Structure formats: structure tokens, C-alpha cells
Amino acid sequence: MDPDRVLEGLDPEQTQVARALRGPVCVLAGAGTGKTRAITHRIAHAVASGVVAEQQVLAVTFTNRAAGEMRGRLRSLGAPRVQARTFHAAALRQLSYFWGEAVGGEKPTLIDSKIKAVAQAAHMVGLQPDRTGLRDLASEIEWAKVTQVRATDYEKALAKAGRQSPTSSPQEVARVFEAYEDLCRERNLLDFESMLELTAGMINADPGIAERVRGQYRYFVVDEFQDVNPLQKLLLDAWLGDRDDLCVVGDPSQTIYSFAGATPGYLTGFAAGHPHATVVELVRDYRSTPQVVRVANHVISQARGSAAGSHLTLRAQRPDGPDPLYQEYDDEPAEATGVARKIRVLMESGTPASEIAVLVRTNSQSAAYEQALTDEGVPFTVRGTARFFERPEIREAVHLLRGARHGAADDTGEELVSGVRHLLTQLGLTETAPEGRQARERWESLSALAQLAEDMVATAGGGNRVTMAHFVEELEARMATEHAPGFEGVTIASLHSAKGLEWDAVFLCGLHEGMMPIIYAETDEQVEEERRLFYVGVTRAREHLSMSWSLSRSPGGRRTRKPSRFLDGLRPASPSTSPRRKEHRNRVVRCRVCGLALTDAAERKLGRCGDCPSTYDEALLERMRHWRRLVSKSQAVPAYVVFTDATLQAIAEQEPGSLEQLSTVSGVGARKRDRYGEAVLALVRGADPEELVETQTADMEDTSDD
Structure with a gap:
């Protein structure tokens, strides 16, 4: 390929990356700025210019999906033999090859x-x-x-x-x-970490192996360099030896795996460690509208501590779009229902379900949105299951389609689509999605294959005949590059699993203090990582961005939650948030027995770890439970509406002697104190639950007669 043609269509900064063919190169690439495009064109340009043979390039990234996308792009640029792998895949390949020579014995x-x-x-x-x-x-x-x-x-x-x-x-x-x-x-077991360590040790300890590995790979590109951990850096240094043909790419503002050992220091300190490095900043955002970009820039500009001043300010390249939405709900079920209805309206206005995502902080939040979308008749898929082509139903389907390609050699167009669908019905593809999560996930996988056949026929047009052989060839190419077809459903995903993805419309949900930032983000560094995680969520949106939070967990609960501090300066003032609240810092609640920080809600109510020893009057707890059963029956409400088990146990442990002391128990608000406080204090003093309820009922009847 003509080297100059490889540079066509790149912006000035991307072109600068692609032309920096030798020596250390550091690319600081903001979200949506085309970093994958820049580095794949750089590799293709180096190959086309004769700087390096394509089989001597090793491009390393962190996920199989990203590696597959990179291989697909390189294939289209005329460099199909470039090795694009994850750290683990590259290490496993080398360790397996040299095992007998370097270690010997049975492979682990x-x-x-x-x-x-x-x-x-x-x-x-x-x-x-x-x-x-x-x-x-x-x-x-x-x-x-x-x-x-x-x-x-x-x-x-x-x-x-x-x-x-x-x-x-x-x-x-x-x-x-x-x-x-x-x-x-x-x-004789080997985990991923030991695999990386053994590979690095093998190269560093054996000059002969080092010479062969370094002779094979002379040209290195590492994507998402802000997520490199010390063990991966050890392996990278072993690959490099004393050479410096290394290009690193990353964004410090998207460092969200520090808890797992990743550090942005290797990226931010790259120029200092390589004084002659070429450093290029990519800040032209081609993904998001100016409205979304403004939110992203504001969020990351508030970074504190070591992250302050290291962020990139994005410049939107797309036309104006709709303003971001900020929505407050009374409780979590109302929030899930409201989001689902907004999604249905968005779909009715023309946005495909596959271009919509609901992003949450923890996987446990997913269920409410799954139910709400089901109630609204909106199809969805939950991200985080097995990779597409590793799923059993897809392996079966590909095997079936391979066997059918000769018998359906002449089928094209609608005949091909019908033939593919007919074959897939043998594996469970029906007209409508079945009930049950596992059955639905299997159906969605098969449906995605059928949709891929339709897309190929539609894209080819009338002048090009797409046959079963062409379809199977496309599947095999996608398997090689791990390029899965998209699902025709709304994506529900955690913020961590959404990194590297993008959608036309993104709903960021559960944005209240204690969830964003998460309650166990105690230090300033941990809070800043939560800010970066929120930034990642914002920058997933191309056009529509909706942010929501709820004031209580359950219907009728105390509306005491506050919107996330990360929304300060963004969301409009509302009656529930004015006057401006004081800056909230997560209050660390520690176990009064062992002193550890408490993260579970029930343990925070108790004031101690669930497995730490507790001294309380068991007879008092049983009296209160009996009284609660009687009250819930007389008032025709669930028992937990009166008091939860955790609150009753906390009362039994603390044995309050006054209404003021009772108010300090977590779960006892002003309304419950006024309604049940005297009864609880009487129970603490030893009152009989049945006599207490009878007296209360009689008093209420007397009051009613008056």
C-alpha cells in the first residue's frame, strides 16, 4: 500500500502520531478522539514505509474485544499479520512455546x-x-x-x-x-499473574530466549497505558530490552482500575523517563456533541490531588445536540420506571435499542432496570457474560452453518436470510424472545447472528450476491478478530464494563451520594477515581445524555439522599436541593467492636460487623419482634415498614432510655420516633408486647370516638 494513502483522512494530530515512526512516542488521547484510528494508521504507515515488517509488530491492549477491533482495522489497512493481543494472550503464546526449553516438565x-x-x-x-x-x-x-x-x-x-x-x-x-x-x-496450576511473571522471568534469565523474542518483536504499541500495572510493566520491559521503539497511548482521566493495581504514573511519567520522546495530544472529540463534551470537561476539571492539572480539555467536533437531562425521583423503583419510559419514547422517535445504554455503578442495581424495561416491553441485554463467539449456542450455530454452506450454495438475498433463520430455529431461535434470563440471552445471541445475515444482504445491494459461503466466511473472520455482531436491545452495564464502548444515548442512573461516589470511597484518591469513573460514563454518550438519582431507596422511605457531588455546578437548582447543601464527605462508619470500616447497609445500622460479637438482651429483641408482628397485623402493613430487623437489633444493643437516645439509632426517623417511640421505650423497660398493643389500640379507639 502507498504510505501516503494510509495518512488520508487523519486530522493534524492523528497525522503527527502516524508520522512518528521511530523512537519513543507518547499519545495522550482524550475520549472519542480517534486513538485507535491514529495508532492503527501509524502501524500501517510504518509497515507500508518499510520501517518494520508487519510480523515484527506487537500491539498490546487490555481486552480481547479491543485487540479484535485493532486486528480488524489493520486487516483493512493492508497489515493483517500484525500481532494485536492482550498482555495475557501474548505471554501465554510465548510461555507455551518456550516451556520445554525454559522450564521443562509437564505444562501447568x-x-x-x-x-x-x-x-x-x-x-x-x-x-x-x-x-x-x-x-x-x-x-x-x-x-x-x-x-x-x-x-x-x-x-x-x-x-x-x-x-x-x-x-x-x-x-x-x-x-x-x-x-x-x-x-x-x-x-501445577498457573494463574494469569504467575503467567506474566514467569514469561518476564524466562526472558530476563535466558539470553538465548531473550534474543529470539526480541528478534521476533521489534516494534511495540501499548494501548490504554494508564491501566498498566507493575507486573505488566515488568513484562513490557522484558520484551523491549534496551530498545525504545515503543508507542504508548492512554488518558489519565480514564484511570479506573487503581484498586486492581493499575497506575497512570507510567503514562504521565513517560516523557520524563524518555526525554527525547514525541508527545502528541489528541483532543478533537468526534464522538460526542458539544453539550456532552461540556459536561465531561466540567466533571474532570474539578479533579483534585495528584490528578489535578493532568486532564485533557476536549474540543467537540460534532454539531449541537440536545441538552443533557437531569432528573430527580422519589425512590429507586420510580427512577427505574422513569428511565424505562424515557427509553421507550426515545426508541419511538427513531433511536435503535442497540444504541441506548443504561449505566450503573454496581451490578446489583441492574435488576430494577431489567424489570422496568421488561414492563415497558423494551428488549435489553446485560453486558458482562461470556464473549460472543465463546458462547455454546454460537459455537453450535457456526458448526451448523459451516455444514450447510454447500447445500445452500446458490441461496442469496432473502433466501439466504430465511435459510439462516431456519437453521437457527433448531438451536432455539423463535419469533419472540422466551421468558427467563438464560433462555433470553441464548435467544439474543442467535438473533444477533440472524440479524448479521440480514445486514450483509442489505449492505451488499442488488449487484452483489451474498451466499451462505460468504456469510460463513464473514463469521470466521469475525471469530478470528473476535468482532461480535451487535445486539438489538438496550445495553445494561456497569460503568467499569462500559469503558471503551459508546452509544447514541446513555442513561447514567443512581447518581446519589453513597453510590457515586460509592460509599467505601473513603480517601481523596478513592473519591477522585470515582470522579474518573463518572467521567468515563459521561463520555460514552454520543448525543443523548440523561443523569438521574433518587431521594430514597424504597417507596415511602425517608427522602434523605443527596445528588452526587459530581453533579455540582451542572444540575439545575431544585426545591429539594436548595439552598445549596454543604460539601458532603462520605462519613466512615466503623465497627464499634473491631474498628473496621462498615460498607454493608445493615452493618452500618448495627454499628458493627455482622460477624463481630454482640451483647444484647435476647428477651428484649424477641419482645420487640413480637410487638412488631402485632402492630404490622393491626395496621395491615408489612413488618419491615414498622422497623427493619437491623433497626430492632440496633435498638436491642443500644437500649435507649429516652426519645432523644432513640433518635440516634439508624433507621429511627422523626416520624417513626413520634409514632412508635414511647412503645419502644416501654418495651426496653420490660413492657408486655400484647398489653402494649391493646392499650395503644384502645387509646386510638377512644381518640376516634372523641
Whole structure:
């Protein structure tokens, strides 16, 4: 390919990236500024110019989807043999190739999830954590390994990093960590972190292997460099050796994985470490309207601490669009229903369901929106399941279609589409989506394949015949590049899993204090990471951006929530938010027994960890529960409407002696204090629940007669 033709269509800054063919290059690329376009054209330009052979290029990114997209673009630019892989895929390929020479013996079993091994390790040291505890232990072990911390040094490293052990004591985590490492050695298991470490160690320790690896790969590009952790940096340095043909690309404002060991320091300090580096800033935003870009720039301009001053100010390149929407709701169900109705209206006005996303802070928020969209008859898919071409139904479908391509050799147009749909009915494709989440996800996968056949026929037009062979060829090419077809449904996703994606319309939901920023973001650094996460969410929107929050969790609950501080200066004033509230800082509630920070809502009500010892009068708690049953029956309301279990237990533990003391118990608001306060105090003093309710009922009847 003509090198100059590769540069066609690039803006001045992208062209500068593509022309910087040698030596260290640092590309600071804001959201929506075409960074993938810039770096793939740079690689293609280097290949076309004879600077490097395409098989000597290693382009590294963080997800299989991003690597697949990069391979697809390079293929269209005439460089199909460039290796675009994740760190883990590249390391596995090299380690497998040199295993016999560098290590010898039976190759280990690679595990993609630590949960089972961590559970066994915990059992070995006498612990029985639940599923959540196991996930926390696995995450903590991963953090330690990517930051190159050994089990014996874990406690010191934890204190140095200012990091809290999430579920167990640091001593228990260290014991489980050590047992986990022993277990992996005994059973010849290899996790992803050890795979990276072994690959780097192999290259650094064996000059012969190092020479061959470095001879194979001479030209490096690393995308999303702000997310590199110390272990990945160790491997990258082993690949490079003493060379500097390295191009790094990233955006410090999109650093959202610090909790997992990632650090933007490698990106922000790149120029200092490479004084002769070419540094290019990409700030022309081609994704979002000026209205969305203004929100993004405002959010990130408020960054504090070490992140202040390192952000890029985006410049919108698209025409004006609609103003962002800010919506306050009374409670979470009302918010989910309101969002679903807005989505239905948006779809009726012409926005495809596949171009709409509902983004939430935690996966647990998803269910309310799934139900609300179902009630509105809006199709949706929940992001975060297995990769498309790894799903069993897709493997079966591709196998079936491969076998049918000879028998349907002459089918084109509508015949092809009908043939594909007919074949897929054997695997469960029906006219309408079935009930049940798993069945619906399978149906959506098959439906996406059928839609791809329709899209190919429509795109080809009447002059080009698309046959079954062409369709299967396209599927195989997509499998090779992991380029999945889009789903015809609204996407529900967490903010973390939405990174790298974009939609015409984005609904950012649950934007209240305690959720955004999340309640366990205690330090300034953690709050700033939450700000960056919100920024990532905002910059996913091309045209429509809606932001919402609710004042209470449940209908009829106390409307005490505050909109996220990240909306300050953006959202219009409303009666519920004026006069301007004081800057809210997450108040850390600590266990009164062990002193650990409490993140679970029920534990925060109790004022202690659920498994910490408690001393309370069991007879008092039983009296209050009995009284609650009687009251709920007489008032024809659910028991939790009177008081929740957590509130009753907190009362039993604190034994308030006055209405003022009762008011300090979490879950006892002014209305409940006025309605039930005297009865609760009487119960604390030993009153009989049935006599108490009878007296209250008689008093109410007397009042009614008057």
C-alpha cells in the first residue's frame, strides 16, 4: 500500500502520531478522539514505509474485544499479520512455546478463576468465607501479585499502600495467600499473574530466549497505558530490552482500575523517563456533541490531588445536540420506571435499542432496570457474560452453518436470510424472545447472528450476491478478530464494563451520594477515581445524555439522599436541593467492636460487623419482634415498614432510655420516633408486647370516638 494513502483522512494530530515512526512516542488521547484510528494508521504507515515488517509488530491492549477491533482495522489497512493481543494472550503464546526449553516438565493447567483454589486454600488455614468473601480474597491476592508483593510481605505492603483488607484481617489474607501459592505449586496450576511473571522471568534469565523474542518483536504499541500495572510493566520491559521503539497511548482521566493495581504514573511519567520522546495530544472529540463534551470537561476539571492539572480539555467536533437531562425521583423503583419510559419514547422517535445504554455503578442495581424495561416491553441485554463467539449456542450455530454452506450454495438475498433463520430455529431461535434470563440471552445471541445475515444482504445491494459461503466466511473472520455482531436491545452495564464502548444515548442512573461516589470511597484518591469513573460514563454518550438519582431507596422511605457531588455546578437548582447543601464527605462508619470500616447497609445500622460479637438482651429483641408482628397485623402493613430487623437489633444493643437516645439509632426517623417511640421505650423497660398493643389500640379507639 502507498504510505501516503494510509495518512488520508487523519486530522493534524492523528497525522503527527502516524508520522512518528521511530523512537519513543507518547499519545495522550482524550475520549472519542480517534486513538485507535491514529495508532492503527501509524502501524500501517510504518509497515507500508518499510520501517518494520508487519510480523515484527506487537500491539498490546487490555481486552480481547479491543485487540479484535485493532486486528480488524489493520486487516483493512493492508497489515493483517500484525500481532494485536492482550498482555495475557501474548505471554501465554510465548510461555507455551518456550516451556520445554525454559522450564521443562509437564505444562501447568491455566486457571481463569481463582475462586475454587482460594476456597481450598482458605479451608486449609481454617477459614470458611462465603462467596463474597472468596471474591474479595481472590481480588486481594490478585492485587498483591500484580504489584509484586509476596505473601510474607503482604501486611507491610497493605499498610504502605494505605489500603484496607476488604473482608478478612491482613493476617488471614496473608495466610490464605501463602496457602494458595502452595496449592498452585503442588497441583501445577498457573494463574494469569504467575503467567506474566514467569514469561518476564524466562526472558530476563535466558539470553538465548531473550534474543529470539526480541528478534521476533521489534516494534511495540501499548494501548490504554494508564491501566498498566507493575507486573505488566515488568513484562513490557522484558520484551523491549534496551530498545525504545515503543508507542504508548492512554488518558489519565480514564484511570479506573487503581484498586486492581493499575497506575497512570507510567503514562504521565513517560516523557520524563524518555526525554527525547514525541508527545502528541489528541483532543478533537468526534464522538460526542458539544453539550456532552461540556459536561465531561466540567466533571474532570474539578479533579483534585495528584490528578489535578493532568486532564485533557476536549474540543467537540460534532454539531449541537440536545441538552443533557437531569432528573430527580422519589425512590429507586420510580427512577427505574422513569428511565424505562424515557427509553421507550426515545426508541419511538427513531433511536435503535442497540444504541441506548443504561449505566450503573454496581451490578446489583441492574435488576430494577431489567424489570422496568421488561414492563415497558423494551428488549435489553446485560453486558458482562461470556464473549460472543465463546458462547455454546454460537459455537453450535457456526458448526451448523459451516455444514450447510454447500447445500445452500446458490441461496442469496432473502433466501439466504430465511435459510439462516431456519437453521437457527433448531438451536432455539423463535419469533419472540422466551421468558427467563438464560433462555433470553441464548435467544439474543442467535438473533444477533440472524440479524448479521440480514445486514450483509442489505449492505451488499442488488449487484452483489451474498451466499451462505460468504456469510460463513464473514463469521470466521469475525471469530478470528473476535468482532461480535451487535445486539438489538438496550445495553445494561456497569460503568467499569462500559469503558471503551459508546452509544447514541446513555442513561447514567443512581447518581446519589453513597453510590457515586460509592460509599467505601473513603480517601481523596478513592473519591477522585470515582470522579474518573463518572467521567468515563459521561463520555460514552454520543448525543443523548440523561443523569438521574433518587431521594430514597424504597417507596415511602425517608427522602434523605443527596445528588452526587459530581453533579455540582451542572444540575439545575431544585426545591429539594436548595439552598445549596454543604460539601458532603462520605462519613466512615466503623465497627464499634473491631474498628473496621462498615460498607454493608445493615452493618452500618448495627454499628458493627455482622460477624463481630454482640451483647444484647435476647428477651428484649424477641419482645420487640413480637410487638412488631402485632402492630404490622393491626395496621395491615408489612413488618419491615414498622422497623427493619437491623433497626430492632440496633435498638436491642443500644437500649435507649429516652426519645432523644432513640433518635440516634439508624433507621429511627422523626416520624417513626413520634409514632412508635414511647412503645419502644416501654418495651426496653420490660413492657408486655400484647398489653402494649391493646392499650395503644384502645387509646386510638377512644381518640376516634372523641
